[in-house]
Amino acid sequence: AAGVIQSPRHLIKEKRETATLKCYPIPRHDTVYWYQQGPGQDPQFLISFYEKMQSDKGSIPDRFSAQQFSDYHSELNMSSLELGDSALYFCASSLRGTGFHEQFFGPGTRLTVL
Amino acid sequence: RKEVEQDPGPFNVPEGATVAFNCTYSNSASQSFFWYRQDCRKEPKLLMSVYSSGNEDGRFTAQLNRASQYISLLIRDSKLSDSATYLCAVNMDTGGFKTIFGAGTRLFVKA
Numbered sequence: 001a002a003g004v005i006q007s008p009r010h011l012i013k014e015k016r017e018t019a020t021l022k023c024y025p026i027p028r029h030d031t032v033y034w035y036q037q038g039p040g041q042d043p044q045f046l047i048s049f050y051e052k053m054q055s056d057k058g059s060i061p062d063r064f065s066a067q068q069f070s071d072y073h074s075e076l077n078m079s080s081l082e083l084g085d086s087a088l089y090f091c092a093s094s095l096r097g098t099g100f101h102e103q104f105f106g107p108g109t110r111l112t113v114l
Numbered sequence: 115r116k117e118v119e120q121d122p123g124p125f126n127v128p129e130g131a132t133v134a135f136n137c138t139y140s141n142s143a144s145q146s147f148f149w150y151r152q153d154c155r156k157e158p159k160l161l162m163s164v165y166s167s168g169n170e171d172g173r174f175t176a177q178l179n180r181a182s183q184y185i186s187l188l189i190r191d192s193k194l195s196d197s198a199t200y201l202c203a204v205n206m207d208t209g210g211f212k213t214i215f216g217a218g219t220r221l222f223v224k225a
Contacts, residue, residue: 031211042201042215043158056212090157094211101146101205103213105157 002027004106006091012112013081021076021109025093031055032074033103034066035090043090049074050096081113117141118204120216128224131192135219137202138184146205147178149187151198152218158201162187192223 005024013019025032031050035043036059045058049068060066063081068074078085088110092103120137127133139147150158162169164176164185175188185202199218206212 033211033213035215042217045213045215048211048213050211058212088155096211101211101213102148102160102163103203104160108157 004091004093004104006089006106006109008109009107010110010112012114014114015081015083017081017113019078019081019111021078021089021091021111023074023076023091023093023106025072025074025091026104029093029095029104030072031094031096031101032068032072033092033094034060034074034076035092035105037088037090037108039087046076078111083113086111086113116217118202118214118216120200120202121219123199123218124220124222126222126224127192129192129194131223132188132190133192133221134189135187135200135202135221136184137186137216138182139204139214140183141204141206142183143206144183144204145207147185148203148205149174149176149185150201150203150215152201153198158203158215161200189221192221194223194225197221197223 033048034046037043046060048055052068066076088108092105094101094103147164149161152158168177173190177186201218202216
């Protein structure tokens with residue numbers, strides 16, 4: 001079965017650079033979520049989109065922005081990168097109509113800021 | 115106080131043991147509940163959704179107590195392959211969709 005696809009899988013950036021992470025949800029899923037997971041920490045909810053509109057916002061820094069496109073893929077844009085942004089970034093998708101909104105996660109993008 | 119709290123770990127158990135994880139949540143508007151399993155440096159994988167009446171899937175049993183605002187996961191006959199971090203997750207329908215994860219409980223199953 002098709003899963004959530006994330007790219008790139010690994011990314012190395014310098015401080016103050018920008019990065020763009022991409023997420024392709026499971027086909028027919030209408031909701032996308034972004035999470036940040038630092039070493040030894042639980043996934044922190046950043047932002048979610050439903051039907052291409054921002055649905056909810058968590059602890060996403062102002063330096064980050066995200067959007068969902070007409071084909072339902074989503075991009076997380078990160079600017080003025082800081083050392084503390086080094087983390088695993090997960091995207092998850094779900095189908096709202098199921099009621100439970102079970103989320104299925106992609107393999108993550110490992111971002112390292114030097 | 116964190117919105118979702120789990121038992122601090124790690125849990126070290128022998129193969130064949132029964133182990134229980136608990137998770138409490140503070141927001142009574144929470145609507146749906148899940149257990150995820152996460153292996154080191156991998157993505158969380160959905161283990162079970164937690165239904166109001168409780169549900170079982172093989173060696174795994176999940177329970178929900180809305181009155182006390184906690185969920186539990188019971189693993190019977192532990193296998194070495196059960197070693198992982200177990201995360202509880204709570205969905206809140208805030209008009210949007212927001213999911214809060216617990217900090218996770220690490221399980222080590224020993225031969």
